[in-house]
Amino acid sequence: MDQKDLLPLSTENILQLLKRELRLSFIKKGKDYFVSCPFHQEKSPSFTFEPEKKIFKCFGCGFGAGNIFKLWTQMKKISVIEAKKEIKQLGYQVGSEENWLEQEEISKEKKLFSLVTTIYQHNLFSVAGKKALAYLKQKRQINKETIQQFGFGCSVNHRQLTNLFSASSEDAEHLLLTNLLRSKENSQIIDFFTENQLIIPLQNEKGEIVAFAGRKIETTEWDTSQNKYLHLPNYENYQKSSFLYNYFRVKQMGEKDFCYLVEGFFDVISLTQAGVNNCLASLGTSLSKQQLNLLKKLKKKIILFLDGDSAGKQATIKLAIALLAQDIECEIIDCSLSLDPDEICQQKQEELVQICQKKKDPYLHILEHFAQAWEILENPQSIASFIRKIANLFRDFPPKIQEFLLEKLSAFTNWDKEEIREVYFAYQSQTKAQEINKEEELLAYCCQNRRYWLIIQQENYFFSQLEYRYLYQLLHNYYTTKPHLEFNLEKLTVDNNSLKEKTRQLQEIIDDNFNQTDPISTANFLKLLQESKT
Secondary structure, three states: OOHHHOEOOOHHHHHHHHHHHOOOOOEEEOOEEEEOOOOOOOOOOOEEEEOOOOEEEEOOOOOEEOOHHHHHHHHHOOOHHHHHHHHHHOOEOOOOOOHHHHHHHHHHHHHHHHHHHHHHHHHHOOHHHHHHHHHHHHHOOOOHHHHHHOOOEEEOOOOHHHHHHOOOHHHHHHHHHOOOEEEOOOOOEEEOOOOOEEEEEEEOOOOOEEEEEEEEOOOOOOOOOOOOEEEOOOEOOEOHHHOOEOHHHHHHOOOOOEEEEEOOHHHHHHHHHOOOOOEEEOOOOOOOHHHHHHHHHHOOEEEEOOOOOHHHHHHHHHHHHHHHHOOOOEEEEOOOOOOOHHHHHHHOHHHHHHHHOOEEOHHHHHHHHHHHHHOOOOOHHHHHHHHHHHHHHOOOOOHHHHHHHHHHHHHHHOOOHHHHHHHHHHHHHHHHHOOOOHHHHHHHHHHHOHHHHHHHHHOOOOOOOHHHHHHHHHHHHHHHHOOOOOOOHHHOOOOOHHHHHHHHHHHHHHHHHOOOOOOOOHHHHHHHHHHHHO
């Protein structure tokens, strides 16, 4: 879209944009505009938009945003760059902030994070940090050198940062925007991290500390691996889905053409202490599009080194396929121990070098994994099921990979390559024939997000199939009578069997194909809409 065709972000246009896209209907009171805060529950609207400064502020919870882009990032949990792209795609001028002002804000943020890091590190070696330090040294077997290398710290209570920075309202506001301070329902400001939490600084790809993670020191048998850790919520300069732990250090190791991808913080830390220092962590068992892009930028072979138990093996398969789909070279550590890398370092460190040498080709590993599951030597039916499973996993891969897999499958099953080809491609053709049509796709998107329904409505789109028209009418009735709620297809009640089948198909489409963390852009949705009209 040409710059001259874009609308300026005037007060009127900002208010219309927020009403349409974020469902924030501001009401003018005096010179400012008010709406109920989207970040906390309240009876009287206290979330304000000041048109002169174009800033947003909540007097109830303390939230503040210096412009519409920063508000957009917090509402949608995306970066400023992504927010600007979205707003531009919606037809508005995003321009650029004055450079000096942006740099000044970034500089302030860096200084604050550096100061907060120093405070947490000082806590760790004080009397108040005695438990946290003992946890690291005794339970985790982490030495002082490694503690300092990774910049560990600890929190001592829920008011330390609040009290230290209360004298400067500007500093406190910055810490609120980065979520290091948070506002309770009674408007009381407290620290995000509370007493006795181990604090792990998180560096971005430039090596700048942009966030922290906390780890409970005292846990109970009911604590899961997930709730033992507390991650700083996303803000403008930190999105957990775009982050890989220890990425900056690995990027600096130009002499090594490979690195290990592990799951957790202490997998990285323990491996580094044991001498395997070129490793980074996904902090989960899946990889986002942004994380895959970071790995691609490394231009290193990725060696997957996850937990050796059943869940870890499943996650390894999933990660390997995600890497291969992006043409990222990878190998897999084939470990027979039901331990994660951190546990291996603590319990079986003498075997670590040998374990790290057990690297396997990912395609071979995947075939072996599913061959065992299907017990393929038993009968022709299980062999055919095994072939169909592999065909489904790699259905979107290029032809040269498909041919390579046919060769491997032939060796695995002792079937002739042409026999395998018949089963393999017959299954892929069958599944492609069942792929969703464009009208189904449009409806599925409308079910996922109200803004797609608004576009359909504005474009006066006509669904060709009767069942789709009826489902769209139900959707339309829901959105117009419940303007503040998202639609849930599972709650839809239909009596007609044909409609029930269409509803079931739509739910399957949503479950299998749509990821709420990575929604389609408005421009791409409009493109799909135009294609469906042809």
